[in-house]
Amino acid sequence: MMYGDRLKFIREEKEITQYSMSLILDLNKRVYGQYEREYVVMPLKHLNKVCNYLNVSFDYLFELSNTNNYNVDRKELDLKLIGKRLKEFRKSNKLNQVKLANSIGVSKSMISSFERGEYLISTTALYEITDKYKISADYLLGKIDKKPF
Numbered sequence: 001m002m003y004g005d006r007l008k009f010i011r012e013e014k015e016i017t018q019y020s021m022s023l024i025l026d027l028n029k030r031v032y033g034q035y036e037r038e039y040v041v042m043p044l045k046h047l048n049k050v051c052n053y054l055n056v057s058f059d060y061l062f063e064l065s066n067t068n069n070y071n072v073d074r075k076e077l078d079l080k081l082i083g084k085r086l087k088e089f090r091k092s093n094k095l096n097q098v099k100l101a102n103s104i105g106v107s108k109s110m111i112s113s114f115e116r117g118e119y120l121i122s123t124t125a126l127y128e129i130t131d132k133y134k135i136s137a138d139y140l141l142g143k144i145d146k147k148p149f
Contacts, residue, residue, distance in 0.1 A: 002127045003047065003061040004038040010054050010061075010068070011036070024053055044123045048077050048141070058137035064130055065148065072143045081142035083117035089135055090115075104128035 011021060022032035025046050035042040042050075051058055052075050059065035074081075090100050090111075097111040106125055113119045121140075130137045138144045 001038060001063075002123065003042070004036055006056075006061050006063060007050065008036050010056055014054065016054075021050070025049060041123050044120055044126065044141075045077065047123055048075075051143075058126075058141060058143065059130075059148065062127055062130055062137055064134070064137065067148065070138060070144050070148065072138070073145045074142055077120065078142050079117035079120060081117075082121060082140065083115045085140050085142060086111075086121065086129075087115045089129075089133070089140065093133060100129075103132060 011018070018033050018036065019029045021036075022029040025032060027046075031040070034040040035046070047058070047061070050056075051061065055069050057065065057067060057069050059070075060068040090097070095103075097108045097115075101108045101111045104125055105128065106122075110119075110125070114121045114125070126137055126140065129135065130140065134149070136144070136148050139147050
């Protein structure tokens with residue numbers, strides 16, 4: 001599980017219905033339910049909107065931290081900043097693009113595209129990196145500027 005259990009817990013704790021969440025994301029309720037149960041992986045842009053609305057960190061949703069929120073420096077996702085942070089992370093861990101790609105099950109060209117800021121990193125790729133290498137998703141996404149762990 002990437003985020004589903006904690007997302008459901010927070011939503012229920014705040015007494016918000018799946019229908020309300022689907023309206024916030026401008027989705028069909030059934031689609032939101034599939035996201036929450038992880039039958040379908042929620043795109044990062046929707047997950048970011050959920051984190052902002054619920055005031056919860058990606059690290060908490062991904063069960064990387066028990067801190068459920070941070071004072072965020074940015075609410076919106078910046079492709080160039082994400083790419084820069086991903087490249088810095090990769091180099092500081094002495095990983096080339098091929099090695100990182102192989103370790104998380106994507107192609108080298110996808111890592112290259114993420115690092116150039118051409119595409120938003122996928123939720124699955126982000127989760128694999130943060131889980132495997134124990135780095136903050138909020139930091140990689142540029143939501144916070146200081147690494148929390």
